[in-house]
Amino acid sequence: MTSVPTVPKTASATVISARNLRKTYGDFNAVDGISFDVPAGESFGLLGPNGAGKSTTMKMIGGVSSRTSGDLTVMGLDPDRFGPEVRAHLGVVPQQDNLDEDLRVRENLLAYGRYFGLPKSYLGPKADELLEFAQLTDKAKGRVESLSGGMKRRLTIARSLINDPKILLLDEPTTGLDPQARHILWDRLFRLKEAGVTLILTTHYMDEAEQLCDRLVVVDKGKIMAEGSPAALIREHSTREVLELRFGSERNTTVAGELQGIGSRIETLPDRVLIYADDGEAALEAVSARGLQPITSLVRRSSLEDVFLRLTGRSLID
Numbered sequence: 001m002t003s004v005p006t007v008p009k010t011a012s013a014t015v016i017s018a019r020n021l022r023k024t025y026g027d028f029n030a031v032d033g034i035s036f037d038v039p040a041g042e043s044f045g046l047l048g049p050n051g052a053g054k055s056t057t058m059k060m061i062g063g064v065s066s067r068t069s070g071d072l073t074v075m076g077l078d079p080d081r082f083g084p085e086v087r088a089h090l091g092v093v094p095q096q097d098n099l100d101e102d103l104r105v106r107e108n109l110l111a112y113g114r115y116f117g118l119p120k121s122y123l124g125p126k127a128d129e130l131l132e133f134a135q136l137t138d139k140a141k142g143r144v145e146s147l148s149g150g151m152k153r154r155l156t157i158a159r160s161l162i163n164d165p166k167i168l169l170l171d172e173p174t175t176g177l178d179p180q181a182r183h184i185l186w187d188r189l190f191r192l193k194e195a196g197v198t199l200i201l202t203t204h205y206m207d208e209a210e211q212l213c214d215r216l217v218v219v220d221k222g223k224i225m226a227e228g229s230p231a232a233l234i235r236e237h238s239t240r241e242v243l244e245l246r247f248g249s250e251r252n253t254t255v256a257g258e259l260q261g262i263g264s265r266i267e268t269l270p271d272r273v274l275i276y277a278d279d280g281e282a283a284l285e286a287v288s289a290r291g292l293q294p295i296t297s298l299v300r301r302s303s304l305e306d307v308f309l310r311l312t313g314r315s316l317i318d
């Protein structure tokens, strides 16, 4: 039997450490040599488009997919060698809800807890506490199929907390949910963070990353393009404001030349032109002064979407 090393004291502040982490399928690099550290209690995000390698990274952290090369430790342990021990520290919320539709809501929590070998005396009160946390107490005896998408997500999160994990892995926690359901979920995740749980989440929603993440890595095609807090990334890779102009589909693609010199950078997208400037209103006045009249104009703050566009030349949401 392999003995489990004790978690080194010096590493207590770092709960996940990846060095040159790589996963290949045939000759395709799904995760292409990424490195990052996550300290305890942080809310850490992997932000990137579909196919960037986010889920593959999560699966390696969760010990359900072995890495091709590189180093990875979770709570000081290698998930490839100590899968069950690593999973005992983790709560996992997969991209697709995989609740047991044959069981009632509360039963889902109990059954999952039994799978972890947790005793009945612990599970009953814990299930009730988690239903309360997930705002599902009144649905305890209901059928899973009768829950809304947001409720199913909350039940999946409640289920992932049955073993009091120190780290919660959330793969695209709010994909497919309506705005209200997303906000309720964000609030619950924020409470977990306040309670000291380390959150690792993947998302392709920039607003979600901005709301939830203390720090994130921007990933594209299996590589890390940038790393930092949302505010620091925006400061480093974008201007304070962005002026969005729509001139109509024909004109959008040809007008950029006439805008040269306004702001510090211009991006032409199929449906609009973006002028990056610290003062968006001043940029708009400069556009008018050139006799150019957009159909619509909007000044907004820079977002992580702008960071992604800057780093990859592509829009985050296709």
Ligand SMILES: Nc1ncnc2c1ncn2[C@@H]1O[C@H](COP(=O)(O)OP(=O)(O)OP(=O)(O)O)[C@@H](O)[C@H]1O
Pocket: 025, 030, 048, 049, 050, 051, 052, 053, 054, 055, 056, 057
């Ligand atoms: N088992 C597999 N076999 C072959 N290729 C795979 C496998 N799993 C993932 N891939 C490929 O690896 C790349 C990264 O996939 P991954 O699911 O990690 O991306 P992602 O960033 O999580 O995107 P999504 O949000 O779509 O899940 C994709 O091109 C995907 O097609």
